Amino acid sequence: MLGSGTMWVKRKKISLWTMGNVENSKRNASDITAIADAELVGKTRAGDNKAFEVLVRRYQKLVYNIIYQMIRNHDSASDLTQDTFLKAYKALPGFDTTKSFKPWLLKIATNSTLNTIRDQKGQQSLEELLEVNPQAEPASTEDVEQEVEWRVSQHMLFDALGQLPIQQRKTFVLRYQQDLPYEEIAEISELSVSSVKSLLFRARENLRKILSEQLAVSQNV
Amino acid sequence: MDELNETKCSRVREILTEILDDTADSTRNNLENCTQEVDGERVSMHLQSCDRCQNWQAQTEEMVDMARLLPQFDVSERLTQSILAQVAVVESSKQQQLSWIVYAAAVALFLYVMLFVDAFESVWGIGSWIVGLGTMIGLKLLIAEPRKESQVV
Known part of the structure; x- marks a missing residue:
């Protein structure tokens, strides 16, 4: 009887100790997730891979969704997300710590995606790919815009986005889907803020034209 | 107009x-x-x-x-683990490179001493060799430890 009582006390002690440890690890996990990017970058550079894991978990969804909107294929988006973090990890020792981590990471992601798209398109040059897309410049639809009743669905917008030149699509997604400020988009794209504004303007006008045309066709059918 | x-x-x-x-x-x-x-x-x-x-x-x-309102896709835990595994491989190969450098340096030192320095002439000489070996083993352990940690991640 006494023996079993001692056992119970021991078990209780062990379970309390385990609970304490779980609580501690939970607290540690929440502590580390609250740390700023710059500190996590510093810790990763000092050899703490847990810190890099936090960065991966913090940004993987953003990176994946931006890449997916650019490449429109889940398998490729997964591969490129993996590739982005691996490149970032390898390049981290040379990262300028006075700059922000997020635009730097997104620059790696978008550049890798652009390179992959260029490789997939073969002989087409990147400049052609970025700006020339016959589907993206439909005939003037001023009159159509007046007549068509505008009821845009997510599906239609998704399709229309796919018809935009890649640079315009990327800028539109970064600004409106991901809600990034101009300055960050400019840093990611290595462009001036005014160029970003002009890309956004063109993207919106092209989208409106494509959507108007799609709506006109669907309402006529 | x-x-x-x-x-x-x-x-x-x-x-x-x-x-x-x-x-x-x-x-x-x-x-x-x-x-x-x-x-x-x-x-x-x-x-x-x-x-x-x-x-x-x-x-x-x-x-x-x-x-x-465009849908945002969630990332699977499998993808996260795959990224972390790749990072661990990179880290491990970095550590391996470092340990090869240490080994090469140790071998070079050993050959130098054997060929050009009469280290085994006295008890002090042999003692210094033992200290040297201890230092090398210590270095090896120091290198191996972070590798284990990185594999956990």
Whole structure:
């Protein structure tokens, strides 16, 4: 009887100790997730891979969704997300710590995606790919815009986005889907803020034209 | 007259675009407030009298609102683990490279001492060799430890 009582006390002690440890690890996990990017970058550079894991978990969804909107294929988006973090990890020792981590990471992601798209398109040059897309410049639809009743669905917008030149699509997604400020988009794209504004303007006008045309066709059918 | 209207329309749309971009996270009400602030009543008056610009504004707002609602895909834990495993491989190969450098340096030192220094002439010489070996084993352990940690991640 006494023996079993001692056992119970021991078990209780062990379970309390385990609970304490779980609580501690939970607290540690929440502590580390609250740390700023710059500190996590510093810790990763000092050899703490847990810190890099936090960065991966913090940004993987953003990176994946931006890449997916650019490449429109889940398998490729997964591969490129993996590739982005691996490149970032390898390049981290040379990262300028006075700059922000997020635009730097997104620059790696978008550049890798652009390179992959260029490789997939073969002989087409990147400049052609970025700006020339016959589907993206439909005939003037001023009159159509007046007549068509505008009821845009997510599906239609998704399709229309796919018809935009890649640079315009990327800028539109970064600004409106991901809600990034101009300055960050400019840093990611290595462009001036005014160029970003002009890309956004063109993207919106092209989208409106494509959507108007799609709506006109669907309402006529 | 038409040309004049076109110019007005494009100017109003330019202003509306700037407002829309600067307040991308705000609501339609905010947009209307900003319109009042930025170019006074001129833009509002134009909007009241121009169906084309009204349509343009409504369509652009709807498009931007819809873009914010586009689905965002969640990332699977498998992808996360795959990224972390790849990082661990990179880290491990870095450590391996470092340990090869240490080994090469140790071998070079050993050969140098064997060939050019009479280290085994006395008890002190042999003692210094033992200390040297201990240091090398210590270094090896130091290198092996972070490798184990990185494999856990």
